[in-house]
Amino acid sequence: MTLSNSFNARQILKVGDKSYTYYSLAEAEKNGLKGISQLPFSMKVLLENLLRYEDGRTVTKADIEAVAEWLNNRGKAEKEIAYRPARVLMQDFTGVPAVVDLAAMRDAMKNLGGDPRKINPLVPVDLVIDHSVIVDEFGTPRAFSRNVELEYQRNGERYRFLKWGQSAFENFSVVPPGTGICHQVNLEFLSQTVWTRKDVTAGEFDVAYPDTLVGTDSHTTMVNGLAVLGWGVGGIEAEAAMLGQPISMLIPEVIGFRLTGKLREGVTATDLVLTVTQMLRKKGVVGKFVEFFGPGLNDMTVADRATIGNMAPEYGATCGFFPIDRRTIDYLRTTSRTEERIALVEAYAKAQGMWRTAETPDPVFTDTLELDLADVQPSLAGPKRPQDRVTLDSANAEFRNAMDKEFRKAAEIGKRVKVENANFDLGHGDVVIAAITSCTNTSNPSVMIGAGLLARNAVKKGLKSKPWVKTSLAPGSQIVEEYFRKAGLQDDLDALGFNLVGFGCTTCIGNSGPLPENVSKAINDNDLIAVSVLSGNRNFEGRVNPDVRANYLASPPLVVAYALAGTMLIDLTKDPLGIGSDGQPVYLKDIWPSSAEVQEFIDRTITSELFKTRYADVFTGDENWKKVTVEPGLTFEWDIGSTYVQNPPYFEGMTKEPKPVTDIVNARILGLFLDSITTDHISPAGNIRVNSPAGKYLQEHQVAVADFNQYGTRRGNHEVMMRGTFANIRIKNQMVKDEDGNVVEGGYTIHQPSGERMFIYDAAMRYQAEGVPLVVLAGKEYGTGSSRDWAAKGTNLLGVRAVIAESFERIHRSNLVGMGVVPFVFEGDTSWQSLGLKGDETVTIRGLAGDLKPRQRMEAEIASPDGSVKKVPIVCRIDTLDELEYFRNGGILQYVLRQLAA
Template sequence: MSHPDSFRSSKTLSVGPKSYRYYSIPDAEANGLEGVSKLPFSMKVLLENLLRFEDGRTVKKEDISAVKDWLENRGKGEYEIAYRPSRVLMQDFTGVPAVVDLAAMRDAMVHLGGDPKRINPLVPVDLVIDHSVIVNFFGNDAAFGKNVEEEYRQNQERYRFLKWGQSAFENFRVVPPGTGICHQVNLEYLAQTVWTKDENGETVAYPDTCVGTDSHTTMVNGLGVLGWGVGGIEAEAAMLGQPVSMLIPEVIGFKLTGQLKEGITATDLVLTVTQMLRKKGVVGKFVEFYGDGLDHLSLADRATIGNMAPEYGATCGFFPVDAETIAYLDETGRDPERLALVEAYCKAQGMWREKGSPDPVFTDSLELDITTVEPSLAGPKRPQDRVLLKDAKAGFLASLEGEFKKPSEADKRAKVANADFDIGHGDVTIAAITSCTNTSNPSVLIAAGLLARNAVAKGLKSKPWVKTSLAPGSQVVEAYLEAADLQDDLDALGFNLVGFGCTTCIGNSGPLPEDISEAINENDLVVGAVLSGNRNFEGRVNPDVKANYLASPPLVVAYALAGSLKVDLTTEPLGEGADGPVYLKDIWPSNQEVQDFIRQNVTKAMFQEKYADVFKGDENWRKIDAPSGETYAWVDTSTYVQNPPYFEGMSREPEPITDIDDARILGLFLDSITTDHISPAGSIKQASPAGEYLRDHQVRPADFNQYGTRRGNHQVMMRGTFANIRIRNQMLDGVEGGMTKHWPDGEQMPIYDAAMKYKAEGVPLVVFAGKEYGTGSSRDWAAKGTNLLGVRAVIAQSFERIHRSNLVGMGVVPLTFQEGDSWQSLGLKGDETVTIHGLAEGLKPRATLEAEITSAGGETRKVPLLCRIDTLDELDYFRNGGILHYVLRSLAA
């Protein structure tokens, strides 16, 4: 790559005996970028990226100047830049399909007459297998071993494939199962804050940045690493050397002052921050934290806040590098040479936060005095719906009346077969210490352990209808809970270790005991889950559980003891102890006690030991026999990994785009349709198109596993697209689940069956939706499945950032109504036909197109729509039929 270096920023940094080439922001400021030292820290990371990759083509001098102009327009200028992250992070749910696509691209490269070895990640890729462990066994010492055994039994095909990928591709490492959650492994081990690579005989130093195929990649923002979640499709492009095209963002400053009061947790803080930022409206924006409150936040607290960026809607929640960052890198066993480089580099670049230094310039800002934070939960359906602990009981009862329409039967109870207890509305059937949000944070895990110890000492037990689990984010957590002698107390309450990975939060909660499940379903009970995760959308945690609340680990334990959301934990007892009623305040540990335990029990040696041989895996992993070779030997009978049809019949030149003529409507949806609603997730029902496919392939229902583990098989995934048990297609009255009507006959059928019928008839499809279409996790299958069903356009009032770009990446055009318009205002019923003009001729980014909508009675109206192909790069992808086709043709040429 030629390097014009228009702002003469390339220079050398000496740190101890070593010297590094770097691109100096202060030098660039002196050579024409006046004022850039006042930029937010996160914007300086983007500026450095442009200085380093200036090539006169993807990054021009004016692109770099546009970052200076930010000081005037504060990110409201709609300016597109090409950004290249240092590395890519994946978990196995989203990683397997990405590696499947790479393998399919190698086959396609052979078909086009090229060299398959050209298909390789060009930046470092780490895939952490962390999403496949399911809580099938719980509440005893054998649970961990049995869950691991079951995980390997069900996932042999996938793991065999990933092991092949580990040896076939360069720049690709796999962290085996049972190590931890990708975000925590990233925070504790993979991330370096400042990255280096050898280039032309010198070592170049630059900020560690990453994109990840999981929206909670933002957790690493707590370490001063700029990272966010992208769809698998964008991640594949970044892996293959394509820049991530993005608009220069607005940056919202969030000022923190004060410190947490006695008895308040980091979770209470993050739920407060999430609610404030959702209310502010930060979708598609950067959030950067500043103020003297940062002096009192541990790095784990910062990471907890960074983790929840998808829940507050921001691209990232960034914390600048300071002395606390260095202390954490040291505590987690990073190389002393790296620590010296991070400090010297950040100070040289003006990327180091000093106490009392002037605040950066922001687009807008808001402020929180941390001392005002109170104990909180969030639920019953969305992470931003914070409720104070003291109001949680009333809040649940109100939602029983409002959301769940069961006001008159709040006290209804039902007998559980073969048990000496009954259950009712509001009973907590799942209490899970789970997920990356909190399990990186010793303060809340030690607090949970101490609360358990105090509860056991007073003679309390978890209620028998609660499924309890502890799934830490890394093996280090197990080590310090053991060292602090707190695991025994957690075990006594049923919080035995069930696995290392993302469990309940992703829907891997496993089934409830059969008799309890039957009692819930036969009596239509609204039961609850309390989990220390970050997602609680309906239908996600467990199909039997309707009300889901996010809470800190100590509150998860408390709710297991109370057993019900209808107990006010601030005024009512958790249960009867040996000496009478026990209240939460009687067993809640003090902040000082928690800090003392951390200081005594969380050690550098633990991190060094647990990460010493992180890619080796356990005996199960080492025993897997994987094939070798440049291309993958696909197994036709595999129900987990199949060669996808994206490149079938692909030519070296793209076919011209056509307009969409006489399309039928596959679905009419309301606001806040999440990627969980669209993309297959959770368990596979027997009586579903995906269940029928598996049965036809001789898979027993007990071995269906779940959609996430079958993401490498497009046959399963397309059958599960739009098949969520809670999705509501408004074409049908009061019907839940993935159903639609096929027109013109009006027959009701599963969405997949209708789509295949339309495909056979040669009829294109569109989908209509409301606001915030595609919120939630960055699921590539929400876009891939949409494409494979034959949907050519999605027309909504607004889109979530990642899903919009994923649709373009799969060749589906996202369109938005003009302000005030919606499918409801147009009176659509679903039996109309839709023609969209303006795609075939002279399409430009953000063009206004026209839709002709014709009713069943023959009346036609014209509706203007904004084409949300936002950038020239995206237009190239769309013209090629998708981003992978674009990359493949570029590499083949």
Template sequence: MPSIDTHATRRDLAVGRKKYAYYSLAAAEEAGLTGISRLPRSMKVLLENLLRNEDGVSVTAEDLKAVAAWVENKGSVEHEIAFRPARVLMQDFTGVPAVVDLAAMRDAMTALGADPSRINPLNPVDLVIDHSVMVDHYGTPEAFEANVAREYERNIERYKFLRWGSSAFNNFRVVPPGTGICHQVNLEHLAQTVWTAEEGKKTVAYPDTVVGTDSHTTMINGLSVLGWGVGGIEAEAAMLGQPIPMLIPEVVGFKLTGRLPEGATATDLVLTVTQMLRKRGVVGKFVEFFGPGVNVLTIEDQATIANMAPEYGATCGFFPVSQATLDYLTATGRDKSRVALVKAYAEAQGLWIDESSEDPVFTDVLELDMAEVVPSLAGPKRPQDRVELTNAAPAFQTALGEVFSRDADAPRVAVEGEKFDLGDGDVVIAAITSCTNTSNPSVLIAAGLVARKAKKLGLSVKPWVKTSLAPGSQVVTDYLTAAGLQDDLNAMGFNLVGYGCTTCIGNSGPLDPAISKAINDNGLVATSVLSGNRNFEGRVNPDVQANYLASPPLVVAYALAGSMRIDITKDPIGKDKKGKDVFLKDVWPTNQEIADIQRKSVTPAMFAKRYADVFKGDKHWQGIETAGGQTYTWDDTSTYVQNPPYFEGMTMEPAAVTDVVEARILGIFGDSITTDHISPAGSIKKSSPAGAYLTDHGVDALDFNSYGARRGNHEVMMRGTFANIRIRNKITPEIEGGVTKHFPSGDTMSIYDAAMRYQSEGRPLVVFAGKEYGTGSSRDWAAKGTRLLGVRAVIAESYERIHRSNLIGMGVVPLQFKQDGWTRLGLTGEEIVTIRGLSDANVGKLKPRQDLWVELFRAADGKMARFPVRCRIDNATELEYFTAGGVMPYVLRNLARD
């Protein structure tokens, strides 16, 4: 294949009176990239990204040819490319540490004698504060205001910091609390489908692409915006203009035909799709939807499916541009000229789909006739475990014994001070919660109609059910109010509790103390029914073992029924005013009823009004006073935000990389150690090193909040690294949790305390692990905490791709066993480890994927052992990051030199 002149592929696109420059895929095919017109549309977006950014260094002609060759090899040939997203999306838990790092970089620039104002995101960044609201108050008209007030009370230190960042940094915007979730704000306002940027006197048009620090960033693929979730370190690199390395993916085509039958919802469709794709196996792959069924789905339906990509395991679930895309952009108040550009650009680049479109080439294809979709739930523990509604009650009965080891005939128990009792399967949480479903008016209107019909018949929610409504945007309140449905939902206890991620991320708030006591004293298997996307055990609420994902109307129905042991397709869910049995069919709306209300109640004016001042915030946000100008005025007493030590003593030239000499072993771990094991995420125990730190700083245990909320304080986070209560360290096999032994003393202590003791002794540290090290959510603190504990190298049998990259981004070298893993070495933890060959990196002798030797000195018998490892610094860019001490020092020095 001949070389490609990428500049020659640049063309002009006239849209109305405006002319845009763009990089033409058709011109690239004429120039020699044969066959690319047959690529999946998601691959065309990747190819355009490479074509536009080809520089001969990070993106080469070979990369372009590798994508063109996809038509023949369908992704079976491994080839790494550099992806540059148009923008970055963050939520507040993961966004705070990224802004902390930016603030610390400004301080470091000042220390280097350079201009701190040079530190700004080079790509547009939007941070939406949506993960901090909790359902402390519910079921009353005052619940929303009370929850907002408590949210600010808990998080004021973080919010002060973010408010400073919103004014201090260019290219960085903050959507204040109480506005909505990042995914829905992205869908309804931020995303443009086709992005534009000024380049000299030209306006360049290109596909809108995004990476986000929330795994459900994938939701935006429903609006034909290619995007997925990444770790915080990757996001920081992207916002500082660095490319994201990725393998050219396989693309699984999912053909949709038919249309949903009466009574089935978009939620039922997505649970069916999730089960099918999880069964097929699509981890690390793109999924692209096509076929005539795509054209009958609304964008809200497509977004519901795209949202669940992490649950079916794919990198993303992409929908092409169609007439529905244009209709949605128009309906949500996007500029008319942007809508016209989207249509013209999609047609010019072969990204458009309609009934006449030819099917692309795919790696593999699945097919679903949507007419076969039936009402469903997923549970009791995993989103892919779909159960048909008609089988939900017997399936729970089976799970009671097989999953929860509970006697099916266990008696119900009295609840102290109440006139009701509780039993296994009782629904104690019914939550219409954000993310998957609240972006979709059809299912929310359906929920309102179930509430309306139930109210008219005189039904009420069972008294043990904690009800909540947490929409993903304020527009939801507008159309529910316009339709009169909010009053009906209020009557059933589904009052507004906040705009943000609540129950689906574990912010469900506490149960009534008497109910909690009855559950825990008697070992009851209580249940929750929620319209979210994740139902892992312990995620929703610590008192609730069984959790079911369901559509919003089914959430209301189960709140009325009060138990998973009731077959709501046959059994009565309550009694009307005359004592007559009421069944699900009596309160379930028709598709036509839903469509009629949606057409009348959801208007473009609502979106225009709500998003006109989206970055302004309410009186709480506007009342926050901030300290600092170009650099942040750090508060040494803050337990939420602290200046991290990454840049202490930094000079313009990086220190020479040295071999790891006479290191001690901090931990020896088995297979499938996840970032949940490595990086703290949930509640903070008072007895833990992090709890001790907070106590020493005058924080009451009731105000510990969570590790997630305190990600801006490295002192808390490093104390929680390797502190998961379920992690097993082979150095202390008899103890579960983050414990190790210090050598040569042999003292048993927390991993944090041992690391600090080794640091005081001047000892470097290493970690040993098995297969699939670092799987799960790509938390930046899994790498940051490892670095701050003093770990120079991790030696594992295999790595999850993002965590391996994140370790390098923090200056920690990932090494991979070339032979068997650590088990054959007979490690006890008292060995002394030396790694040879790293010190040549500063003069360019270390190469990507180079083989190195590790020496083990066994103190017990004085013998030495050697074994080979492969350095998993996989490419030249990663090597530059590593030798600079990490990606942030690398970028910082380059900006300081410029």
């Protein structure tokens, strides 16, 4: 690539006795980019990226000028740019299928007569195995070792495959299981805030530039708290970024979120993030950058910032960015980054106008909103969406309201049922899972130590967790285990059943493990509305545990408090949690630790030495990982008997030139869905039901039910995943109703014109055999939640040509395009309901075969069985020219493969 330097931005930066090449924004401002010092900090990162990659083709002088022009149009001009992140982060659920695709691309490259060695990551890729540990064993000292043992038993095939990838691909490293959650490892170890690399095209010195990344997990945004610009993309986009393709994106709007004041005593960072999430969801920031500014940042730790950054997918933003300041430097030092790197970060940020102080003028934003931190109240969010915040003092009343409006069981409140072989009974609103889990909170010492101190105080008072509560502690990194041990708090957590169960994403992604059989039976036999309280970031329906209908997000100390209370049907601000050993009632205020006490423990236990020691051999792994053996080789030897890893069919029959696109003619409707259908609904991560198509497939392949594992771990096998598409037990296809006219839950549809009810997978296969194309119709915010590439891959493999919705979540829209499925939106206030559709219609969309343009207005012809036809205006949400190329090639992987083969 020959680089241009239109604005003379390439300069030398001296830091101590070392020199670096960098692309100076100050110099570019002098040479034609007027006013760019007023840009939001996150926009400065994008601008630097374009200056560094200006080649006259993928990045032109006009593209760079468009970013400076942002000051006038504030991101509303819909200008497309090519952005190249410094690196890629993966976790194993999404990483395994990405590596499967790379392995399949090597085979396909060979079949096209090319060199398989060309299929290699061109930027650094770190894959952290963190999504495979399940909470089978809990509440005992052996919970950790037993869960690890089961993890390796279940995932041997996947781990062998990843170890092959580690040796087969360059620029690819694997952080073994049991280290921590990818976002926390990224925050504490992998991220540098300012990245460096050798680049002969830019002169003799290493180039210094902002650390940026994309990740195959939507919570990649956590690292925005460390001033690292990163966000989640589908595995499909991540693979393209790994293979050197720029990410095509529109210059974003940037919403400024001004923070003032300080949190009050007793209010946690979790309470703050739930408040921010609710405010930003209400504001509407889907597809936009959010950047935090104002005096409230002066005393805010990076851990608190990361907690807010982490939840960007929940408030719908692309990222929630914090600029570099003194707090960033403090964190880099505490986490044992080198002094040379720390000096570079400070010098670079100051030279680039990326350094924030209390006196820094506020940047220009598209729009702003404001929060006084002193107004934040203790909160939870639930029973099924992260933005549905309830204050702690209203949680009991709001749950009772949900029992009435949501679950239609208000009349049954107070009903208790006997639990077999137990000395307790169970009722609606009982908390059956209390889990300290997930990257959002377990990277934050203030809430973790707060939970430990609350446990200590509860134990001193003689309180115990209720016997029906499944308790667990799954920290985001080994650092937490170390400071709990140093602080002496683990014993107190153990006494309440919060024993260490593993290091990884557990309850938050559906790896909560089964409830005790007798508890599960009592819930299901009596249709009880059981509750989970977790310190996670996701509480969508059917996600946490199949037995649990109501799920609440809360801070780690509140998770412990609800384990003690055992129910949502009391007011924790007024009612006692239980009776102490002295016979007196104990209230939450009696055991809640003070901020000063929490800080004193943090100061005493968290040192840079701790991070240095724990991350010294992060890629080595424990004895279990060392025992995983693998045959090295350029291409992977696929095992046709494997039920975990299979060669996917995307490249079958692929030719050097793409075949022409055809119009969609007389497609049948596979599903009619309402608003907020999540990627969990489309591609569940949790348990595989015995009688589901995926369950039947596994049994046909001699897999015992006990060894099914869950969908998330089987993402390397398309046969399981396409059978799991639209198979969430809580999804509601509005076409499918019972005798009373109520919509049936689960992955069913009505095959047309036969009128037979069947699993969505079975219907899709029947339609494929009949040569009938398919479409899906949905409401607003289709595809919210995790950046799950299988929600798009499975849709493609089922034969769905298009999804027509009222609106899409950002990542899922681009993933659909990346898999060759066209996303369309209805124009104006039109919806499938307003059109009176029943699901027995056929849909024709012409114009795809012609000269299609990004965001082209088109028409869907919807024909009813009575012969009437509605002509419905729709907009094609293939947004950019690059996306159009991906679509014409049948998907992004085919496009990249053809480019490399050529």
